[in-house]
Amino acid sequence: METAQEVDFLTILVPLAGIILIITVGVILMYLQFQRSIFRQELANEELKSLHQKQLLQRTIEVQEQERKRIAMDLHDELGAILSISRMQLLQLESQDEISKEDIGPVRDLIENTLASTRRISHELMPLQLEKLGLENALLSLLTKAKESGEIESNIAISESCDELPWMVELGLYRIFSELINNTIKHADATTIEISILLEDGQLFCRYSDNGKGINLDTSVTGLGMQSVENRIDALQGSWEYGDRSSGGFFARIRIPLNK
Amino acid sequence: MSWLVFFATNVIILVVSAYVIVFYSKLYQEFRVIGVYVLLALAIQIPSYLMGVNQMNNMFFLHIYVPSSFVILTEFYKKSLKGFINSRWLDLISIVFVLFSILNSIFIQSIDTFNSYALTLECLLIVIYSLSLFILLLNSTAKDEKRSILGSLLWVNSGLFIYHTINLFLSYFGDLLTTFSSVNFRLSWIMHSFIYIAQFSCILIGLWKLPKKLIS
Known part of the structure; x- marks a missing residue:
């Protein structure tokens, strides 16, 4: 060895x-x-x-x-x-x-x-109600018009901490929700709209949903309305996602940072 | 003591194989390849263990296992490094290795002997692949791309790295160790069983940690 x-x-x-x-x-x-x-x-x-x-x-x-x-x-x-x-x-x-x-x-x-x-x-x-009565009332006014035009019921929940948002954010959100509501009235054939806005840790979490036909993601990408929403969210340095809800209808989730 | 280690080796391979069989269809591409690797290990482990227990030469299985496992693991790294490396190189390495392994089994180290050359080369190449994957995952672009499976990928890669690094030295020093005494040979196999258990434990954790969204 x-x-x-x-x-x-x-x-x-x-x-x-x-x-x-x-x-x-x-x-x-x-x-x-x-x-x-x-x-x-x-x-x-x-x-x-x-x-x-x-x-x-x-x-x-x-x-x-x-x-x-x-x-x-x-x-x-x-x-x-x-x-x-x-x-x-x-x-x-x-x-x-x-x-x-x-x-x-x-x-x-x-x-x-x-x-x-x-x-x-x-x-x-320039929505006068937004300037005079604030975001919640301005959105309520939009939803009332939606009800008048298409018999759409609505629920809106805004946390109290959202009372004093920067003007540009309020205006941006008003325009965004206005566009989304408009889309629901025109295309969705929906009977309910739900909006919620929550301020947490310096960030706004917004949710919009309806119970309509949902969204065709192929055509919506090129739609000017959705592009306008995207531009406004970009201008607020926010992010968003949207699509069809599992239970049917459209949803959009928007996140806007306030401390930037 | 040694029987306990060998028993543990069989248990771990059975557990990981059972997990792979149950969740195979739901695994992500990279991890399906690892699933095949686990099942190959099981297919080789059972007959070679039984032959070993009956004092029969089971080296033949190692001559099958080495090239097959290398091809599978190369496929795993090909999928994991996809987009960052030209996969043709890996295919070429795989083909050359299989040819070398076959020629080695025919002309150099016959099928009833320990194929240390092929095993050493396999370990060497897998160590290069695993180190490369670790380095790649340090880059933020690559990390972002693999974010959803990063944890699992790191666990599986760690298992392969640990096993093949130590096995590289075991197979390299194998001939030398056995020249001193048969006790060293047995110790090297116990050591091998330990790293084998470590490898499959890491693989099991990696598969277990796969995001639930991917397993749905």
Whole structure:
């Protein structure tokens, strides 16, 4: 039998060093390959991010343009038309020798209509109820309108700590919920809407749901309304997720950090 | 003492195999491969244990186990490193290793002897793979990609790393140890059983820790 003395120390150490060297070289080669792949992936991610930002910007401009077009149409079709008729009636009155109370009545009606239209347009541009009564009442007003237009019952729960939210957050949330409610009325065929807003650990957790038809995720991605919601959430540095509820209907969960 | 260790080896392999059989269809891709590895170990362990108990030469099974387990583990690392490495390299290594293993069994270390060359090479390559996976998982991009299965991946990789590192030295020094006495040979097999238990314990924990969403 071979003895311990006969075992050459070098015959053990040299191959062992060789094994360690092979492992080291192997790991380094793998590491270099990883570095290249990670660099490529990070580059692709950055490009994707940049593309997403470009798309967001484009969508924001599209939404802005659409809003401008809508205001222009409202001004032209409602105010412009009524004011033109009023002008014509006033010209007629001017040509008359005597003006009775009955003659002034229609003109007054037209002016009152103009005032109502002005009020509606300005309300849509900047909700007065939001400024005067706060987010909860403004949302309640939206839900009341939803009930009037489509007999949709609603539940709203806002925690007391949400009483003094920053104005931009309140306005953003109002616009977001307004869009979601609008979508429910137009497309969902729903009978109930539920909204909850909770402030916890400096973050707003909002939930919106209805019991309607749910959402077609393929078409909603390109829908301007949903893009507008996404833009507003992005502007508030928040995040959101939406989809179909397991029990049927649509849901959206929004998280907005307040301490940024 | 030694019978207890060998008994524990069989118990752990049976437990992990049972877990794999029950949850196989619900396992994530990477872990299905590990499931196959576990089942292969069971398929080899049972007959080789029985032959060992009956004083029969069971080295033949090791000549099957080494190339098969290497191919399976390479597949595991191929799936785990997907997107970060060109998988063709791993396929090539796998093919070359199987060829080497077959040639080794035919011409160098016959099927009734301990195939230390193939085993050493297998351990060496698996150690490289496992260390590489550890290094990859230090990177935030890779970590984010594997976030949902990170814990399980680390446990399984740790098990494979521990087993193959120690087994590398056991198989490397195996010839040397057995030249001194048969006691050393037996001790090296007990040591091997310990790391075998450690490996399958880590694999079991890894599978156990898989997110419930993935097992649903």
